Amino acid sequence: MSHDAIVIGGGIIGCSTAWHLARRGARVTVLEREARVGLGSTARSTAIVRQRYSHEAAMALALEGLREWERWSDRVPPGDQGKRASLRNCGVLFLLPAGEPSTPQLARSMRQVGIVAEQLDRDALAQRFPTLQFDADESVEGLYEPEGGYVDAPEQATRDVARAAAAAGANIVTGARVREVLTEWRDGGLSVRGVRTDANELLEAPTVINCAGPHSGWVNLVARSPLALQTAPLRQVVLHATATSQAERLAALPVIADLRHGYYLRPDPERLRIGAVWPEDETEWIAEADAHEPTAERAVLQRRLEAARKRVPWLEPDQIMGLVGLYDVTVQDWYPIVDRTDTRGYFVAIGTSGAWFKAAPVIGWLASEVVTANVSGRNTDAQPLELTLPNTGYRFPMSLFSRRRTPVPLAYGGGVLG
Ligand SMILES: Cc1cc2nc3c(=O)[nH]c(=O)nc-3n(C[C@H](O)[C@H](O)[C@H](O)COP(=O)(O)OP(=O)(O)OC[C@H]3O[C@@H](n4cnc5c(N)ncnc54)[C@H](O)[C@@H]3O)c2cc1C
Known part of the structure; x- marks a missing residue:
């Protein structure tokens, strides 16, 4: 051939x-x-399908990706039993230190590109997301993308x-x-x-x-x-869990990327994920992609869960498994x-x-x-x-x-x- x-x-x-x-x-x-x-x-x-990026063209590309996932069932033929991946557009909420001068500029750029982006102060956050914990004097603000979410099965x-x-x-x-x-x-x-x-x-x-x-x-x-x-592989430990007993409460949550407490949360009861967002948690460079520790360390999983619980105190996964993945990073x-x-x-x-x-x-x-x-x-x-x-x-x-x-x-x- x-x-x-x-x-x-x-x-x-x-x-x-x-x-x-x-x-x-x-x-x-x-x-x-x-x-x-x-x-x-x-x-x-x-x-996770979010659109907040520091570069306008990257925002636009992320939005283009979102539109593709929205039309996914028209794009690709169905698989076994009519199955296809699908987008859950539960929204994506970034939680940031309040008063960062870059946030209003970022929100403006996002809107210019056509992204729906809302800026929410602490009180608006507490009202909009009543099951999340915001301390009374917390210096936090939100950048919310109501159209974002996650694809259920990559x-x-x-x-x-x-x-x-x-x-x-x-x-x-x-x-x-x-x-x-x-x-x-x-x-x-x-x-x-x-x-x-x-x-x-x-x-x-x-x-x-x-x-x-x-x-x-x-x-x-x-x-x-x-x-x-x-490009080089970077090892990532992610908490992977089920939380079907909390499915209803999780269904009311957006994806959260919490830069104050240093985690992201995908609120999927069947495939709950909690990962890292701070650069200091992303330092495990691997010399050769096939030679890395494939088992997630318990202590790291515990740290991820504790970070998420600062915001979602009621979070109680049924079964925690953890996973290790490699990013292909342009260093x-x-x-x-x-x-x-x-x-x-x-x-x-x-x-x-x-x-x-x-x-x-x-x-x-x-x-x-x-x-x-x-x-x-x-x-x-x-x-x-x-x-x-x-x-x-x-x-x-x-x-x-x-x-x-x-x-x-x-x-x-x-x-x-x-
Ligand atoms: C833990 C984790 C969380 C992530 N979260 C998000 C997220 O929330 N949102 C988001 O947008 N992105 C996320 N990403 C990134 C996203 O998943 C990747 O950008 C994307 O999957 C990369 O796809 P790829 O095809 O380049 O790589 P891969 O899926 O790794 O595909 C490369 C393929 O090449 C094959 N291969 C390698 N060497 C050879 C060879 N010599 N011969 C033949 N085949 C070979 C491998 O087996 C593999 O199947 C995440 C990634 C990880 C690891």
Whole structure:
């Protein structure tokens, strides 16, 4: 079988990229090393869909992602028993120290982009969310996104995209680990030739796209194409629990990102999640994605629960399990890299930095645009793309996701809130 493009990695980004390439008629094959798609960091994602970012274009991309999830049942064919992932739009509430000068500016920028964003003072918060605890003299304010929420099942969402990609003609191969990216010197430069799998199978293609999530840095190295902006795996411990006995009370809660107490909460009774939001909790860099401690430390889970209970004192999970996931972080600025590289035919859609499940189907589309433009003869280094996001009409500058960008300033001291 001949291929126009090979995608390394069947996470939500790789499957989305393949989907959009296949829709354009490309013969595309996804190689996923696990037995099913979506078992990498996507499976462990909290899948919160929020729009508060420090950069306007990132806000717009997050909004575009939200609109995609709202239309998900029209976008992808149903799976077994009619199942698809779905958005629970319970709202997203950011809790911030009161009086931060950046908050009104942020709310204004969000509204300019079309995001519904409300600023709430302490009393308005207490009235709106009566089951949350706000101390009488607490210096807190809220930035509330009523349209936000979370996607219930990120692994299912990946299967949805893989199904849509297959229906468009993509070939999704699981249990196929890429161990080599083949390159050769040609016409004074490096060109990609294809990949070799662990089973020693050689697949030739003029285009190879690295969508390997936390393994992306390693794949760039074996492709002899290290980037100036680097990606590295960052270990995350998240409290994962059930709390079905509190389903009714949880249903009245928004997603909470509490920067005062240092946690986020996904109020899903079946898959409750409590994770970290402070940069000082995000320091566990891993040298090699396959070599990390896979068990969540009890003490860390306890710390997450205690942080959340400062705001939700009645929270009593039925069963606490905990999980460990890896972010694929662009270490310099926590923004994705969706770009061509200096190796002809070799592309990347990586560095989603723990924050871009929310717009993954859109990022796949952006990646397909970058690939198509370059394959058609446009050098996007010389002529960067600006793409109109289909749902919102926002003109998205691909320079934000360039491998050659000056790192985006770290607004919150670095970290997942970007
Ligand atoms: C704990 C956690 C919480 C998160 N919470 C949120 C959130 O609330 N909101 C949000 O928007 N985002 C969130 N994210 C981020 C989001 O989940 C990721 O941005 C997204 O899932 C990345 O998808 P991916 O396809 O790039 O990576 P992955 O899902 O990791 O996919 C990469 C795939 O490549 C495969 N692979 C790797 N190497 C090879 C190889 N050599 N050959 C073949 N296959 C290979 C892997 O098996 C994997 O399936 C979170 C992430 C984590 C870990």
